[in-house]
Amino acid sequence: xxxxxxxxxLVGFHFGVIDEAPRIEVERHLTTCPACxxxxxxxxxxxxxxxxxxxxxxAQVKSKLRAAVAxxxxxxxxxxxxxxxxxxxxxAAAAVIVAMVSVEAVATxxxxxxxxxxxxxxxx
Ligand SMILES: [Zn+2]
Numbered sequence: 001x002x003x004x005x006x007x008x009x010l011v012g013f014h015f016g017v018i019d020e021a022p023r024i025e026v027e028r029h030l031t032t033c034p035a036c037x038x039x040x041x042x043x044x045x046x047x048x049x050x051x052x053x054x055x056x057x058x059a060q061v062k063s064k065l066r067a068a069v070a071x072x073x074x075x076x077x078x079x080x081x082x083x084x085x086x087x088x089x090x091x092a093a094a095a096v097i098v099a100m101v102s103v104e105a106v107a108t109x110x111x112x113x114x115x116x117x118x119x120x121x122x123x124x
Contacts, residue, residue, distance in 0.1 A: 001025045006036050010043050 001022075006029045012018035013026045030037045 001029060003029075003033060003036055006030075006033070007039055010036075010040050011047075014040070014044055014047060 006026055009018055009022050009026050013023060016023075018026070030040055
């Protein structure tokens with residue numbers, strides 16, 4: 001097969017829609033002919049780029065997404081809403097205070113016997 005006839009088969013070869021015999025011919029030719037191989041690689045790249053550009057998110061969208069993810073992970077200081085930190089701190093402080101008060105209440109409450117345990121059993 002000549003280079004010209006190989007090149008006319010390259011698209012079909014790329015998509016795997018040519019018959020077995022020409023496919024083997026093309027494969028064999030590509031291993032021996034750098035010019036046709038580079039032609040094939042160009043074609044392959046063109047096909048892949050044109051196939052993927054429509055589904056690929058635009059660069060702007062991508063950078064926005066990346067910033068949002070970074071912010072979510074705490075990698076960058078995002079546009080903090082002024083009340084978020086005080087509220088979070090207040091909630092945490094309230095939780096700590098509630099915990100301390102409960103521990104205090106349990107620790108200082110009078111010891112009472114569990115239900116069913118008599119006073120005699122308790123005082124050993
Ligand atoms: Zn060739």
